[in-house]
Amino acid sequence: QVRLMESGGDSVQAGGSLKLTCTVSNSTPDTMPCMAWFRRYPGWELEGVASIDSDGRVAYTDSVRGRFTISRDDTKNTLTLQMNALKSEDRAMYTCAVARTCRSDSCPTVPPLCASHYYYWGQGTQVTVSS
Numbered sequence: 001q002v003r004l005m006e007s008g009g010d011s012v013q014a015g016g017s018l019k020l021t022c023t024v025s026n027s028t029p030d031t032m033p034c035m036a037w038f039r040r041y042p043g044w045e046l047e048g049v050a051s052i053d054s055d056g057r058v059a060y061t062d063s064v065r066g067r068f069t070i071s072r073d074d075t076k077n078t079l080t081l082q083m084n085a086l087k088s089e090d091r092a093m094y095t096c097a098v099a100r101t102c103r104s105d106s107c108p109t110v111p112p113l114c115a116s117h118y119y120y121w122g123q124g125t126q127v128t129v130s131s
Contacts (some may be wrong), residue, residue: 001026002027002120005080006027006122007021007125010127011128013130013131014130015029015085015086016086017082020080020094020096020124020125022035022096031100033099033100034049034052034099035052035097036049036097036099036112037050037065037094045115048114049068051109052070052072059113064072065085067083067084068079068083069082079096086129087129091129092126094126096121096122099117099119100114
């Protein structure tokens with residue numbers, strides 16, 4: 001069974017940086033064509049933060065573009081999210097996800113950033129940003 005485990009969440013001050021890592025087990029790079037980070041605010045739906053496909057194409061939600069960088073290391077089966085210039089509104093539970101395909105007829109972002117497109121999910125890691 002594919003398992004995803006996030007790490008790196010912490011409490012930082014606004015303007016600081018964090019690096020989140022998602023480690024995928026029981027899977028191979030060819031079965032992880034698309035990977036993404038999502039976040040959830042208390043009482044809100046999941047928000048797509050960043051996605052990446054096996055060719056290195058990336059997509060970001062507007063609020064993090066220029067501050068966050070998504071990357072993947074297929075030799076280690078890991079997905080990372082480098083978060084810089086953190087703001088109080090970045091405070092959320094961050095979760096990584098893997099999709100079985102990058103093709104989507106309904107999700108406008110390429111690679112997809114729609115939660116419904118992703119099949120495997122981690123448990124999440126909390127990021128707290130204090131002003």
